[in-house]
Amino acid sequence: MPVWREHNHFTLLPESASFLPAMFEAFAQAERYILVELYLMESGRLADQVIEALVSAARRGVTVCLLLDGFGSMGLATHDRKRLQDGGVALRFFNPLGWHSLTRNLSRDHRKIVVVDGRAAFVGGFGAVDAFLDAWYEIAVRAEGPVVADWETLFRRLWASRFTRGECTRPAPRLPHAAVSESGGSMRGRVMMGRGYRYQAIRLSLQFRVDNAQRRLWLCTPYFVPTLSLRRRLKRAARRGVDVRLLLPGGHNDHLSVRYASQRFYAAMLKAGVRIYEFQPSFIHAKFVLADDWSSIGSCNFDHWNLHWNMEANQEVDDAHFAAEVNALFERNFAVSDEVDARAWAARPWYQRAREWLFGRLDGLLTRLK
Structure with missing residues (x-):
């Protein structure tokens, strides 16, 4: 079982009116890197906002890595993928659908993780689809403190795994070393992962x-x-x-x-x-x-x-x-x-x-x- 971490601070962010502005603010303040892992992303108003924020960060020198599920991102149009790549965002897909076994196609990356500069992480059930703007009720939590390093570790391992495939026109960037998050909080927390029947x-x-x-x-x-x-x-x-x-x-x-x-x-x-x-x-x-x-x-x-x-x-x-x-x-x-x-x-x-x-x-x- 994962270990409990002390001295964290967690902020509950109910509804998109809370968590979307908080995430976009974190993107705008990023100095070193932004790591985003999503299941759902499809072209539309919210995807436009996410793409604009990530490309803006990349153009000012921030390393930006976007990892999407190969099935959940099928609604992301080709021109939007090109906008990300041309804007300097490293784009990879987990387990794209293929002619391999049915069970492998059924295995999906349903996680929703955002890590900014190793100092803050956002976790929840959100995605970059327009339904989260006005039709679906969702919540998220912002984490600061030692647990952020655990969230980053989850992302980095999958990013480098054999189950992801890049569509970048250039090699994926080498991620900077993780920053140390020191929130001074008093809350106890731990990062929990599930990976199908295996874990x-x-x-x-x-x-x-x-x-x-x-x-x-x-x-x-x-x-x-x-x-x-x-x-x-x-x-x-x-x-x-x-x-x-x-x-x-x-x-x-x-x-x-x-x-x-x-x-x-x-x-x-x-x-x-x-x-x-x-x-x-x-x-x-x-x-x-x-x-x-x-x-x-x-x-x-x-x-x-x-x-x-x-x-x-x-x-x-x-x-x-x-x-x-x-x-x-x-x-x-x-x-x-x-x-x-x-x-x-x-x-x-x-x-x-x-x-x-x-x-x-x-x-x-x-x-x-x-």
Whole structure:
């Protein structure tokens, strides 16, 4: 398991109105290097802003490295890739789709990491697609302190791995040595990574926290199709008196089929005492967990697909003050959500049950690909 680092400072950045300006400000202030790793990037307003900021930094002498997933970046137009390359940005792609095995094509880099000068890191579920500007609810966390070096190490290892391929017109730059981040903070944190079935530190950490939660266990995920083991743990926690709540998408959803597949678990969860809230204002794409005074924020959806196939990365924080901020964020989101009533759910119409069965069966078939 990764080690805990002391003396950090973490800033919770809810919604794009908070984390996008903070990241663009960090890009503008960069002096040595900017490292960006994203799953989703497609041409549009936000991609234009990101490209402009990165090219501007590169032209003033900052080393800029952009690592994109080969599938998640398929919507990035050729002319935008050329803008990045011509502007001095080193561009690489993780595992581009090819004629190799199906399982290799299914393995994706789902991480979202930004590191600036080795002094600050941004982590969350964000991407450079226009949906994050006005249609999807997302959060991020800014990290300062010793954990930044761990985030940088994750990036550097993948950048140099055999699974990435460059499209640069010049050799990728040699990265400067990492800077030492000294935030003077008082928060304890650690960087957690998941890499499909090969390395599941995120899953194991979550299971430990679920099993040991004493007061509260609140989980937000856009795709609630958890493993059987996690479902059992959540129900056991609720039965022993822990306040277990799920914050899930409502009618606004980018994959309605996944929503219907997830709803087949509602009855058992409600029966065990788990409270379920469906977010109403927009599609909630955020992934964060609060268990007592421990929190985890990042890219992992905590569903069986992510845990098996994808590379994921979460920032864990063990701090009462930060937990109070995450608690307040959950409370604000619960207030604009509809809580699922157990009796009303038991009386749901036949066509709703049919959708749950159908998409549940499809989800089961996909699970067998593993």
